Amino acid sequence: MKFTTTLAAAAALALGLGGSAIAQTKAGFIYVGPVGDLGWSYEHDQGRQAVVEAFGDAVETTYVESVPEGADAERVMTQMALGGADIIFTTSFGYMDPTLNVAAKFPNVKFEHATGYKRADNVSTYSARFYEGRHVIGLIAGRMTESNTVGYIASFPIPEVVRGINAAYLAAKSVNPDVQFKVVWVYTWFDPGKEADAANALIEQGADVIMQHTDSPAAMTIAEEKGIFAFGQASDMMQFGPTARLSSIIDNWGPYYVERVKAVMDGTWASVDTWDGIAPGMVEIGEFSDRIPADVQAEAQAASDAIAAGTLHPFTGPINKQDGSVWLAAGETADDGTLAGMNFYVEGVEGELPN
Amino acid sequence: MDFSALNPVSLMVSLIIAATPILLAAVGELVVEKSGVLNLGVEGMMIIGAIAGFAISVETGNPWIGMLAAMFAGAILALIFGFMTQFLMSNQVATGLALTLFGLGMAALLGQSYTGMKPPSTPHLNIPVLSDLPVVGSILFSHDPMIYMSIALVTGVWYFLNRTRGGLVLRAVGENHDAAHSLGYNVVLIRMGAIAFGGACAGLGGAYLSLVRVPQWTEGMTAGAGWIALAIVVFASWKPWRLILGAYLFGGVTILQLNLQALGIGISAAYLSMTPYLITIIVMVIISADRRRASMNAPASLGRIFHASH
Amino acid sequence: MLRLEPRQQASSTMRWLTPILAVAITMVMGGFLFAAMGKDPFEAIKIIFLDPFFHETFGPYSRSQLMVKAGPLILIATGLSIGFRAGVWNIGAEGQFVMGAIAGGAVGLALYPAEGIWVLPLMTIAGALGGMAWAMIPAFLKIKFNTNEILVSLMLVYVAYNFLAAMVTGPLKSPDGFGFPESRSFTSVDSTHLPMIYEPLGMHAGVMVALALVIAAYVMMERHLLGFQIRLTGESPRAAKFAGVNPAIIVAVTLGISGALAGMAGLFEVTGPAGKLTTNFPVGYGFTAIIVAFLGRLNPIGIVLAGLLMALTYIGGELAQLSLGIPAAAISVFQGMMLFFLLAVDVFVNYRLVWKKEVK
Structure with a gap:
């Protein structure tokens, strides 16, 4: 047949x-x-x-x-x-x-x-390769935060999510050495109420930019309400945070x-x-908000272009693991195998990876 | 770790917001159960309220009309339950569960064209001077009106149940429907009223979720809040004031555990996430062990079927 | 005016006629629902109720899936019905289901890669014990502190969900799973794979055990002293006390049995259809089983039929989504309607409709 x-x-x-x-x-x-x-x-x-x-x-x-x-x-x-x-x-x-x-x-x-x-x-x-997108928004977050605190709402401690946290942190750190990431694990992919609470808790702890790796646009609405910044996740989420949304990672x-x-x-x-990743268009970076200064927009765009062109890898050494041990030597880039099974934080991310 | 980063004032504000949908639904269910009816369909009525409130607010641009619509929708759904359990004498536990299934599906169907929309915002109270007071100002005088409504509702329910003749009758119906019936009270009608009130409160709780706490509509957004509301009623041993304690305790622990995580506390997040449930159980055990009589407060006719056979 | 009048005796005709009547009403009303959505109502109803049995291409497979889907519902509902008849309200079977799966699964993983036909029975026992232990928490608190079992068993569902997440992202995580939150596969090792006894009807070992336990539960409730004491406690706690029944024992026994059965169902789910422990393997069987227990009128045969009917609407509902593009939400509205009608027409078993002049 x-x-x-x-x-x-x-x-x-x-x-x-x-x-x-x-x-x-x-x-x-x-x-x-x-x-x-x-x-x-x-x-x-x-x-x-x-x-x-x-x-x-x-x-x-x-x-x-x-x-x-x-x-x-x-x-x-x-x-x-x-x-x-x-x-x-x-x-x-x-x-x-x-x-x-x-x-x-x-x-x-x-x-x-x-x-x-x-x-x-x-x-x-x-x-x-969502982590490529995370790199770009991580740069923006690092530049845009005034409190030097970025809040991150995470679902489950799986490689995909951990990779995103690490990529965003490294990028933010590269443009803002004082940046700090606060991660809250909500242990759900979808619970708007809990995601909103988590966003509030992070704002409470001084975060003025929120990233999320959960599915609902709840955090975006909270960011809009509280007058801070956030990024769209999976879809653009523009309608939920017309002023809060800086950009987005679109699948x-x-x-x-x-x-x-x-x-x-x-x-x-x-x-x-x-x-x-970004090159074939499977990962799209949503339009930059006007609230991002032109030079930061240019910087983020350049990073996105370099990733697309293959000249920039978000995980390029030197990078240490959280415990201080060497992961990647200077100039070395992460292989796909390690990325696929990533179960450790990189140096500088605070808190303990639930395990 | 720096615990001084935990600001008790804003923790209070967050926990009140997190607790209010549960509190609203729970106060309605308390009245229902006091009348001797167990409606396990709170989750279904909440989500119907969430979509009805959201949709009507979007259409009219007025959140208050939306809230009214949510109460209406919750009450309508509750009356289906009421008709079945009071007139057709169906089993309350099963009917309530069916109501949840029906409500979740119905809300998703109705909400299909409303995903991704933004509701009109609900204004916050802003009393000159009072709202600007340090600490007290933010905790007491700067919320959205619904929070005061929820407290007023609890007060009203307490007053009604304990200080009015109507409340006495309602409780009598819940304690012994046959006796109440022989005294000439219309058991079925009183219960229908209680059920509709419970539905309206649950609907309002749902609308608070979709209009204030999260402001958005997404399928399945109540995510179990209705079940927590049911548990809070039991937790409160059917006493209105304790509902506030239960809901705020539950909301408080939820908010606190998220804040502790953001602080970077070294306890696994999965175990921290269990704490709201565990602490509710522990407090419940203490209450029931300490005052054995208080825990026997369950309406005697709860869940039993009534038929006027004369 | 029309009013309901109690029958002298429950009508045995109505006992089997009402469910048929309810399904018929559901078909009509469901037809209106689907028509309102612009779908062919006759086609939709046919797909949901008949295609899982008779469709040329889908039928043979769907038939085999009915028992797979109904099995856990029947097993859990059987356990719950025993408690419900005693007036013990365990609504946390979902948590016991999860804990049983974790306990039994942990035993299997600890023994990995042991071969031998004794492994699965050992896991099953561990699963039953795990579920039972979880149910004994509300039982103990009720007996000792008079704490309401509804609250405790329900809260423990959420604790169990979080515990499951902690386990599959921690100690029970598969070492070969690239860090994904799931255990090793139970179905890829013979000794931990629930065997399929009769494929065309989906009779895996768990379903067989479930059916055997349904019979055992029936015998216990109808022919055994314990069953009598349980029923007596439910119907009249005071009479039970006079008859020398110890309410604490009834609470412990009924919660223990329902927890054990739910735990076993959880174990069967992960060693069979689900294949491994993941954060998502519980799909709400523990809650749906409460409906099944009542639809089955807390009676073993009724529970088997109710479980099959629920399973049918799930499978038929999927087919309807697949062939007609009916959204999942419409299927759950439809299921809710069916439950309403089934519960509503039950009134005619014990009552009849009569025409009476208003007497003032």
Whole structure:
């Protein structure tokens, strides 16, 4: 069945009949939150819509939202595969094992798992180098803070989050030696009330710039209310803090999704590991606010450009770990393996990494 | 670590804000339970209030109309529960849980077009001189009006339950519905009133969350606050004043643990996050062990089904 | 005017007729809901209720998933129903579920990579003990200090969630997991992998144990002295006291049993469907099971049917999202409606509707 679908798709494309209904490629998406979370799942759904826009009737997309990780995810993926999906995007780390299990049962269906590390012949992985974005906003934070205190709302102590804290801290420190990071772990990805409380606690402790690695825009609204600065996370969040928002790190999955669906249509899909950053546009830096002085804007833009050009790596030595031991010698850059499993603070970050 | 960085005044202000949604919902549930009805659907009514209050505020540009709408929406949802448990005599525990499921889904459906919007801001009280007083000014005289409302509501409920004839009747219904019925009181009607009041309070608590505490609408934003409100009612041993103690204690520990983290205290955040729940349990144990009689304050007919069979 | 009049005796016809009636009303009202959202109502209802059984492509797989999804609900609800019949309000089964999974999982991880068929039974016992221990906290506080078990068991759910987060980011974190917050996989080692007994119906070992315990619970409640004492305590605490029943023992036993069953369900979940301990493996079974217990009228057979019905709406709901693009929120509204109707029409078991002239 899959064979005929591809054949039909190929034929349709060859004949220039991209819009033909019989040639539809089916793409399925599984989200961990509601598409209305305005954060993680929202941006993945924006990616899905980019696919629809790019291919029109040649593609049929389906999605299931708020799917808990684990057993429920495995069932939903299986149903999608049974329903004739050609490619399935599983957009949360916790979907890793279920994706592998289902992929083993459906060798003809392509799977794309976000942020995981296990692959198979029909399972690709993809993730974004958000730490590149963290570097850029870290620079801005370091320049903009007047109290020299940056507050950081963190979800769970996992490498992804730790990497973000380290990258932002190093960047801020490089432009402001006196800067201090205060980190609050809320142990949730999504609880607007608690995120708001955490933002208040950080402001209380003197933070005048807030960064977050949780999903809701609660911290941004608090920053707006208290008249301090913050950055959009996952989505731009401009509407929540028109004056507070300095910039944002936007997850832009659209180009990747379009490319992968196209590969399925063309029959060129292969299992790959993608870890893209600013250069291909998977990580986008939101527009700079007018409140950032022109020279700081230029500096941040230059850093962003240098990262994109590959001339700047946010983790370039000398960098010591928090305990003072040497991590990277001068000029050395971090390898992807260490970054992927990062479970330590760099020197200068205060507090203990929960472990 | 420098504990002097903890400013007790602003901690107080933060904890009051964190506690108010729970307090509002809890005071409503207390009245419901005093009338002998256990409504576990607080979470569902809160979130319906959160979206109704948010949506109406956005549409009208007036947060107060939004708050009224939230109370109305919470009460409507509560009346579904009331109709089922009072007229159709369905099981209260299960119906309450179903109400939560229904409310969460309904709120998400209604809220689809409101994500990402900004509500009109709720003005804060600013009394010349008083609000500017050091310490007392920020703790007592500079909040948004809803906080004073919540305290007034607790006072009002206390007064109603203990000092008025209506309150006496309500409590009688909760203690022994058959006796109240034979005295000629309309048990079902009184309970429906209590249930609607509880729904309105929960709705208001939800609206406080979406209009003041977080100001935004996101799906599932109550994130368990309704359950905490239920626990606070039990914690308070069905005494209105203790609701304030319970809610502020819970809010206070939550705020304090976040502040301690920001200070860089060396206790694992996961364990610190448990403290609000553990301390609530511990205080509850002390209260119930210390004054055995006080803890027997539960309305005797709580959760029992009433049918007028004459 | 219309009014309800108690029946002399509960109607046995209504006992099985009301659930069918409720599902029928749900179909109609649900149809209106979906129609209002611009979806084909007939199609939606068919997908939710029939496709999981009969659909050509989805049916065989969905059928096998029904028991997988219903299993933990049934197991937890069975335990809870025993307490509820005694008037002991354990609403913290979710926490006991989590602690059971942690305790049993920790045993499995400590023994890793031991082979042998004794590993899983040992883990199951540890899981049951873990859940039981967590439930004994409210039991102890209630017996000793008369502290309300609703508050304590509920608060302990959140403590358990945080404890789980501490465990999977700390001691139980997989050493090969690149620092991600999860334990080693239980399903990748034979000795800790819950075996599948009969695939087409999704009968893994946990489901079999659950069904066996449903029968055991039935026997205990209906045929055993303890069951009688439990029911008596629930119906009339004073009569129970006169009959020499020690209320402290009833509290301890019922909370202990419900905790043990919930803990076991947690262990089965992580060694089977979920596969490992993560911060997200608990998906609210402990709370949903409370509804299942009452929908099943606190009766074992009822609980099995109610668990299956809940599972059906979950699975059918996913299919409806998949094929019709109905949002998840609409599915939970639909589920809430179904529960309302099921609970509402139950009134006809014990009451009948009569037409009476108003007598003043």
